[in-house]
Amino acid sequence: MEHRGKMEPQPRLKLTEARRARALSQQDVAERLGTTHVNVSRWERGITTPSPYFCRKLCRLFGKTSQELELVRASFPVTDANESPPEDHVVRADHVPTMPSTFPTREPDVQAAIDPVIPAASGAQLVGREEVLARIRNMVCTGHQGEMIALHGLPGIGKTSLAQALAHVHTIRARFCDGILWAALGPHPDMTGLLNRWGELLGLSATQLSSLDGNDARARALHNVIGTRSLLLIIDDVWRVEDVLALKVGGPHCAYVMTTRFPEIATSVSVDGVIHVDELGEQESMVLLQVLAPQVIEREPEKANELIQAVGGLPLALTLIGNYVRKQAESGQPRRITEALQRLESAKERLHLSVSTDADKAQAQPNRHSHQSLQSVIAMTDQQFDEPTRAAFYTLSILPSKPESFSEEVALAVTSCQVEVLDTLVDSGILESHGTNRYTLHQTIRDYAYDRLLVTSGADAAYHTLVTYVVSLLESQSNSYDILEQERAVIAIALKQADALNMQSELVRAVIAFVPYCQVRGYYAQAEQYLLRAEQVATRLNNQSVLTTIYLSMGQILQQQGKFNQAEAIFQQGIALARQFHDLEQVSAFLRDLGSIAWKVGNYAQAEAYLEEGLDIARKCNDKKLMGSLLKELGPVSSLRGKYSQAEAYFQEGLQIVLQLEDYEQTAVTLLMNLGVTAGQQGNHSKAAQYFREGLELARQIGHSQRISALLANLGASEMELGHYVQAEIYFQEGLTVARRIGHREWISILLLNLGQTAVVQRQLQLAENYLNEALTLARQIGRTQVIAKALYEYGNVQLEQQCLAKAQLAFGEMISIVPTEDQELNILARYGLARVAAIQGRMSEAYRLGTQCEQELEAMGHGSAVEVTLWLQSVMK
Known part of the structure; x- marks a missing residue:
């Protein structure tokens, strides 16, 4: 409960900062001074004032003066009976020292006019505001005379607090030696009363003021009496330009600072002196809460951070929250703290938190509510x-x-x-x-x-309009990824509300249009959730055509997350439905994706059957886009079987199709990448890198996260083959970062494998083994046969380098057991590994037999590794 006649505590930020600068806890300080941590906490929070005895000890401990530690100002009027030694005391409200009535002037007989209604400055108000306060101070002191410094920002942002703090800065009072005047306006200011009060402060008598006819005459009289005096005029809470202009009564040596919530007013009255006051950052917000309620915040940092996010670093909101939870904590009941934090999760509760305006503020700002809350502060603008x-x-x-x-x-x-x-x-x-x-x-x-x-x-009607708008946006801009990226948060709200409002048709349409963007950007988890909900709705509506589309997208999302078994099951369910309704284009699309999974898990014959059937259907339907996507899947299958010329023919045909269609996504997706892979397999690594760079540039343009990671992996591999190991590692690390961010387990495992290979070449064998073990674990989880085999091959190479022949032989042997017969390259590499094991073990005839077989088969394929095997055979035969 608020008590009239008492002041709010004024935390001593400088004292807290001094302690933290020494990395001391409150308990550490207490032990060094011979008191309790409770007393130290109360001093820092401004609840009590240290006695002269402890003031001296604090100054010696931190090497600062009492003024620098804020120990010589009024404190919150609560007696601390537990503090010792007994000379420690509390300054009560009726003992608050007044501001000095005079300041240095040019003429000793002239008294400085310090406005008594200037609100007292609180230390807590300046948390995170030191830089902007210094900027205002410098502008006021060094700017042109008569210039208006205009602070503007949101209601509750702390504009008035900055003005209050400025009025108490020593250098400001020294600079404006004839005084500081304060005016609090608001939407309905009493301009006559304000001008009269200023006139009395400046020495005009009541008789003189009463004789003036109107506010214009009062303003002229003030201007005349100010003359050449050096005054700072602070005009707070301006709502109309004419009000602030009416108060520009100073002479050539005066300056002005005004605050307003209206940016238009700020720019109307000032050109170079406009300062926008921003919200506090997360760290500054946390410091403010720690100052106001240290025990609560230290115990519940996560809750505190959630509140900071909820109120967006608004100082007034943070102050109200901090004061509220501190008061609940003073009861000593943990239950009340927990309940308070739970209550503050409600936006309505936060809006209605309030603090009573003290007597000084009520006098300085008569237009403000006696109980200030977020609700009342914002409502003042709303009412206009x-x-x-x-x-x-x-x-x-x-x-x-x-x-x-x-x-x-x-x-x-x-x-x-x-x-x-x-x-x-x-x-x-x-x-x-x-x-x-x-x-x-x-x-x-x-x-x-x-x-x-x-x-x-009005909420339901507004949300209904939003859903309708978003469905139209998604369907008209489905390939405009930059637009959808900007509106992603709006789209998420619309999808949620479409479900809540039972707008079933709109929900399904929006999801189907939105998921391709999610795939490109790598938002797999969100897409999966949306598709599951859309499937439920489409099933309820018995819309079979829509269901096939949902199954296709859902299977693709699962596949991109490395969930091959689940993806295949969804694709099989979808293709059965598409065949049932004779939807040939959907059948072709499902065959394409089933073929993609089949070759990734090592079933090349089945992959080729799926893809060729799908391509035949696409050609009959003359669906160019499907043809292009099927050709880019057929290429890798031919390449894996050693048919490089056939693979390149598929890739080139597919590339021409997608270029005609200007389908840059498909181009960047895999055709350029696969052309690069084919070139690399034939030993032309410079050409491969050229393909990869071209694909990477296109992938970056459309923001296709999965393809960016894939192309970085392949570009790094080309650089490694060219001997550029440092650049290769840079590409691999960037690709791994992207793949981890989007959760693409397949490319995470591939990039870990690539990093392992880079480490092997650079003789960092332990690092290589770490990378390869992680790659193997992940590849086994998703069932990616090729990656498992390649990781085993590199792992075997590491073991050979360390003369661990048994481990190497097991790795190469496992490769042979899992690699499909059709995959000539991996079968050859596995036997090449076993040949090297045999050579080290002295079984030279076996080594020569296996090595010769590998050399001949690689040469027949036109594979670039044939040279490596030839050189090894020559070294063995010496």
Whole structure:
């Protein structure tokens, strides 16, 4: 409960900073001073003031003066009976020292006019604001005389706190030696009373003031009496340009600082002196909460971070939260702390937290509520809007808040308003511009507007409009990945609300249109969740055609996550349905993806059968896109079977098709990559790298995360073959980072394998073994036969280098047992490994027999590794 006549505690930030700079805990300080950590905590929080005895000890401990540690100012009026020695005391409210009445002046007989209504500055108000306060101070002290410094920002952002702190800075008071005047305006200021009060401070008598006719005459009188005095005039909470202009009464040696929530007013009255006050960052927000409620925040850092995110670093919100949880903690009951934190998870509860305005503030800001809350602060702006603007403001709350943004197009679509209404909201400071034709809405502002939208029962209608808009956007811009990326948060809200509003048809249409983008960007988990929900809806609607599309997308998502068995089962279910309804294009697409899985798990004959059947159907349907995608799958199968010329023919035909279609996704996806692989297998690594770079550039343009990781893997392999090991490792590490980010287990395992190979070449054998073991574990999990075999081969090479012949022989032997007969390259490499084991063991005839077989078969295939085997045979025969 608030108590009248008492002050809020003013945390001693400098004391806390001094302790943390020495890496000391409160208990450490207590032990060094001979007191308790409770006393230290109370000093830092401003609840009690250390006695002169402990002040001296604190100053010696930290090597600072009492002023630098903020030990000589008023504290929260609570007596601490537990503090010792007994000379420690508490300064009560009626003992608060007043500001000095005089300051250095040019003329000793002239008294400085320090406005008594200037609010007392609190240390907590300056957390995270040191840099902007220094900037304001420098601008005021070094700027042109008469220039207006205009601070603007969101309601509750701390503009007034900065102005208060500025008024108490020693250098400011020294610079403006004739005094500081303060005016708190608000939406309905008493300009006559304010001008009269300033006149009295400046020496005008009541008789003189009463004789003046109107505020213009009062302003002229103030200007005349100020003359050449050096004054700082602070005009807080400006709502109209004419109000602030009416108070520009200073002379040539005066300066002005004003605060406003309206950016338009700030730019209207100042050119070079406009300062936008931003929200606090996460770290600064956490420090502020720690200052206000250290015990709670240290015990519940995760909850504290969630609250920081929820209120978007708004200082007023953080202050209200910090004060509230501190008061609950003072009860000593953990239950009350837990309940308080749970209560603050509600946006409505946060909005209605309030703090009583003390007497000084009430006098300085008569237009403010006696109980200040987020709700009341934002409502002051809301009350100035007309009905159309207010309705648009409330409706915008269905869109995502910071740090996300939304386009002007979606804002106009959901509000059905004119663009001028958005301009009004921007000019009011409620809506913030975020680049060209984009906007953001602060979290707390959004919470307020959404609460009002619910009161007006307008949420369902607004969400219905949003869903309709998003479905249209997705279907018209399905390949515009940059647009969909910008609106991803909006789309996520629309999909959720389509489900909640039972807009079943719209939900399915939106999911089908959105999933291809998710695949390209690597958002597999989200896509899988959307597809599962769409499948449930389509099954309920008995829409078989839609179900086949969902099964195709779902299987692709599973395949991209390395879940080959699950993907194959979904594809089989889908192709059966497509055959049942004679949907030939869908049948061809399912055959393509079944073929892709078959060759990845080592079933080349089945893969070729699937793909050739699919290509035949695609040719009959004259579906160029399907033809291109089937050709790029047939290429690797031919390549794995040693038919390099056939593989290249498939790739070249497919490349021509997708180039004609301008299907850059397919081009970057695998055709250029596969052409590079084929060139590399034939020993032309420079040409391979050229293909990979071209593909990587296209993949980056469309933001295709999976293909970026794949192309980086292959480009790194080419660089390694060319002897550029450092560059190869850079490519592999970048590719691994992308693959891990999107959770693509297949390419994670391949890139780990590549890094293992790089480490082998650079003789970092232990590092290589670590990479290869991780690659093997992952490849075994997903059943990727080729990767398992290649990892075993490299693992065997590492063991050979370390003369661990038994391990090497086991690795090469396992390769032979799992590699399909059709995969000539891997079979040859496995036997080549066994040949080298035999040579080291002295079984030279066996080594020569196996090595000669490998050499002949590789030469027949035109494989680049034939040279390596030939050189090895020559070394063995010496």
